[in-house]
Amino acid sequence: MRNDYLTVKDSGKSEIIIQKSRFLTYVERAETEEEALGFIHLIKQKHKDANHNCSAYIIGEHDHIQKANDDGEPSGTAGFPMLEVLKKQGLKDTVVVVTRYFGGIKLGGGGLIRAYGKATTQGIDVAKVVERKLHHLMKVSIDYSWLGKVENEVRSSDYPLKEINYADSVEVFVYTIAKEEAKFLDWMSEITNGQAKIEIVEKEFLEFEVN
Template sequence: MKIIYKEGEGEIEEKKSRFIAHVYPVQSEEQAVSYINEVKKKYWDARHNCYAYVLGEDAGFQRFSDDGEPQGTAGKPILDIIMKSGIYNCLIIVTRYFGGTLLGTGGLIRAYQAASKEGLEHSTVLSVSDGVLAQIDADYNSIGKIQYICLEMHIDILKTEYTENVYMEMIVQAENYGQFVQKITDAFSGKISVVKIQQQKFGKSESGEVILLS
């Protein structure tokens, strides 16, 4: 499951036609329509402002528009890119400034999809998981073993504070939490405990950055 965390913009040129893609996170149809109207106002002199958006974790609500392009050459290809990416609650608008050369059906489809991909590449996309925010208080001699277990289980340590003891805060995928608690318990014979702070959705970018979601 993926979401757009930060909107982005990308542009390509094909036979002197400019295709400018804007990518937005959206939570409702009203919000999507507002962004579409905003882009149409900004690019009032463009030939076309085509778009597609999906709402809901199952992408159950879908809308798209060719905005005057030949049917099936713009809106649906943009939608296909969103669906293939696995992103939900996402809107992509592709503005076209006509360059004077007809691209043909295949050329239009490829251009609108290429622009959509370019927009996504310039956005922050997060893979979203259900997790548990947890903490461990341990002595200095235990840090290495705790870090090794976290590394082994692909658990991200968010914060480490060094005082008399070492305080560590981490995010654990919900389905792995029980196993993590057991590993820590076994490794330290019950002398160190994992304390659950709260259930926590979190996202991870392609660069590995972890972001806690509200």
């Protein structure tokens, strides 16, 4: 499973006007190239009357899929600067489409590069960036006599509590950062005097918004 990484939280849409041209930016998370292409097609259908629907996406644990499309703008002035914004921000599994309605004033190569870069940055800001951190979901099985102490300690800690199941014994499900598993085990053992049974249930990513 991949390491912690940055991506966008939600779909994002923004708009800026530069020299009378409208730049509409759409941002989406895409975990496969098929998802990215589907999103691009959707936006192109939505804005069939636009002069350009430029796009860029970066996908995969090692960014092995990177594509940029100028959609009729001068080569290298739209898709490439959009892709560079994604790379500069360290984003993965992200697709961006910038739709341009030409306002009658030519921006020139440098102006287009700045415009598409700015539009992409603004769209990402609206979508918001999150860090997806790999966690282990730990099942802590304890006797009911330990419930009060364990629950209080967990709730006042940095370990996210998922749920508590009440059966013959109590099962407390807690997330810990994958790299801190040993630290969690020592901490829980100390709290319960070694009387807790602890096991990893599954591995999953939790998302934390990046300011």
